[in-house]
Amino acid sequence: MTAIRIRRVPDQDAPIQARHPDELLSVLYAHRGLSDPAEAAPGLGTLAPVTSLHGMEAAVDRLVEAIRSDQSILVVGDYDADGATGSALAVRGLRDLGARRVSFLVPSRFSNGYGLSPAVVEAACGQGADVILTVDNGISSHAAMARARELGLSVVVTDHHLPGDALPEADAIVNPNQPGCDFPSKHLAGVGVVFYLLAALRGRLRESGWFGTDRPEPNLAERLDLVALGTVADVVSLDRNNRILVEQGLRRVRAGRACAGVLALLQVAGRDPARATAADFGFFVAPRLNAAGRLTEMSLGVECLLTDDPDRALAMAQQLDALNRERRAIEGTMKEAAEAVLDALILDGESLPPGLCLFGEDWHQGVSGIVAARLRERYHRPTIAFADAGDGRLRGSGRSIEGLHLRDAIDWVDRRHPGLIEYFGGHAMAAGLTLRPGCLEPFRDAFVEAVRVQLGDIPPTPEIRSDGALPAELLTLETAEALRFGGPWGKDFPEPRFDDVFEVVEARLVGDDRRHLKLRVAPPGGAVIEAIAFGLGERIEAAHGAVRLVYRLDINSYRGRQSLQLLVDHLADPVEM
Structure with missing residues (x-):
């Protein structure tokens, strides 16, 4: 240890x-x-203004047109809890605002990979979509945007991941981390970006006289349970703005005003909604929601958050709970195998390198990130765990330590060793990538060197903070x-x-x-x-x-x-x- x-x-x-x-x-x-002390959880009225999000006006323009023209809007989300809550929020919120033709699609981790791809765009076209609204993805989807233009589809991107050198050619991009965006909370989760988009869209529709007796204006704050869950689940920084969103969402959960799916997930986890905390979301609800995207398809999780039928929500929550137990069993087996590899390195007389890259032929793609996190915690090394993605490619999920920006380290490898990586993206503390066939060993060597550039040969001693x-x-x-x-x-x-x-x-x-x-x-x-x-x-x-x-x-x-x-x-x- x-x-x-x-x-x-x-x-x-x-x-x-x-x-x-x-x-x-x-x-x-x-x-x-x-x-x-009042700044620990300030009120909704002190949220950062929606107008400071760059690209918001263009996004609202396109969505207002779609709503008023009764066009089909397809929400394309990510397969983690942030993507699931953001997708459910987008579908519910657009329907609340009067959009009649709204559906969702979550790409498969196993057949589609992460985010908006040309294949997903073609599937959207086949479903009759006029507008694609991405949630928690899209900032790196250049090829998908080109395919959407060829097919005549509009794309509105909402994301919070770090962009590359160039932005995709979408109709609109709302991302607090894109160049030129002055939004003060750079740590907004994907679901938080969607909440801001809905607020801006409601404001524009209100100004145009859209709401009335037959179409009442919705209270979007009633959807903050989803915002709170996704924000906590994505482990983004709880800066002032995010604390407001989470605290206000938890207030509604404790008051019994959460959606049926959130209440059901708390129930199967054995947590009392009246005493719900961020820890309940992070350690009990989020893993069950994430289990769908890790082992099967996240559509189950989104449907659980969309239904208003408590019995149906509970049945789906129970399915998610069973998947989570299966995920834990797979994770345990993979973790033992990974530690055996590390033990062999030590027994061979080799000291652990500053960065770890591990691969298991029978490892599960959906659990590799959790294994990377466990090994990161045990050995205090940035770790990437790879699983077989088919056709000789390897799909990896990485977790970092304080002091090492993981996405930047992978970008460093990609710039100096082009051709190894097919795709990558992520944050400072977590990232994902796909390696081309036969590239594991050269990538491992390059990744270790990239870690050395940032941290040196020996990572700093980990600390545990105490008050x-x-x-x-x-x-x-x-x-x-x-x-x-x-x-x-x-x-x-x-x-x-x-x-x-x-x-x-x-x-x-x-x-x-x-x-x-x-x-x-x-x-x-x-x-x-x-x-x-x-x-x-x-x-x-x-x-x-x-x-x-x-x-x-x-x-x-x-x-x-x-x-x-x-x-x-x-x-x-x-x-x-």
Whole structure:
């Protein structure tokens, strides 16, 4: 296992100076750069203006024409949770606004690959589409745009991925990361871009007198449950703008105003909608929704989010839950195989390279990204896991570490070694690519060199952030409850973690595979508390005497009784900091 350094923010030895949960939240917000606690989740009225999104006017022009002329609009989404929620939002929102001919298509991960392709454009034409509206893709689809022009189809692109050197020749492009866009939130998820497009479209239609007694103006805020789910699922930065979208969406979920599909997915995951948090979306709902795109087709996930029939939504959510269990089994097998490859490298006397590229002949394309993430976490190396895409090609999914921009590293390889990569795209922390036949070994060498350019031979020591030592008097259910709803917490606005030395009273392995560590620990000057360390069963030998724990506060509910529980993220020697 890679060594981990505990970093307190701010760097201080004394316990946090707070006596009540409200005081504690103010301290924690300050640690995250907020001097005003109200800025943790400001209101909808303070969202960044829609007018600052470049390309919005042209997109609205084309869609208003389509709606008024009763043209057919086909939503083409991505096969992840951001794409699924964005597709459902686009279909629901356009129908809410009065569009009568709206349908969707999600390209197959296995037969079509990612995003809008010429083949998908031809399929859209065959379905009678007049306008293609992309969701969470399209910014790199140059060939598809050319085919759409040949067939006489209009294309409106909504995306948030980083563009290449040239933009595709679409009718309109709305992407906060395109050149010339002054939108302040560059971290808007794909579903967030769609929400802004719908808001701008509603404004234009309102000005033209489109709404009236027979066609009431919709309240788009009622669709924020989908925006919140997709934003959290895509692990984008929870900057001010995204915190507004997520917090407002969660408010509606807790009030019982979510769509039937979101409520059903929470139900099969065993989560209470009235107490839903961003963590519930990220760790319980999103994996079940993503399972459809990983193992079969994401159309199942989109349909689950589109239906208003609770029984039908629940039946589809149960299918997604079964797919997620299957995905976890496949992932476990692939992870074991990948770790065996790494173990062989170590046994051969070789040190791990700064970047990892692994391939399994029988690996599943839909799970390779999760395997890459697990290995990245274990070995603190940017990792790309490849699976067979057919015809000798390999499709890879990569995950990065702090300090390495993964898409830029792949772009570096593509520029210096043209001909290896057929397609690539992504972000700083995650990217996907397809290799041409016979190109794995030269790509692996080039990727390692690209990582060295950014990081050097040895990646920096990973750190786990802590807000400091929590006073024993704040280790209470009341504090846990305040922290639960004090967010939304997520990327770049992390859930509060604390660290301190505890005395281990009892330690045992739990779970079907005995991978988890169940503890009873005593804090300095406090009573014994239950704790659980998921996936840290291998640390059982170290779990005795005095240990330093990095933990989060949680509430354990069992048979109607609630008790405080620590969720342990790291267990270290008492002197390890």
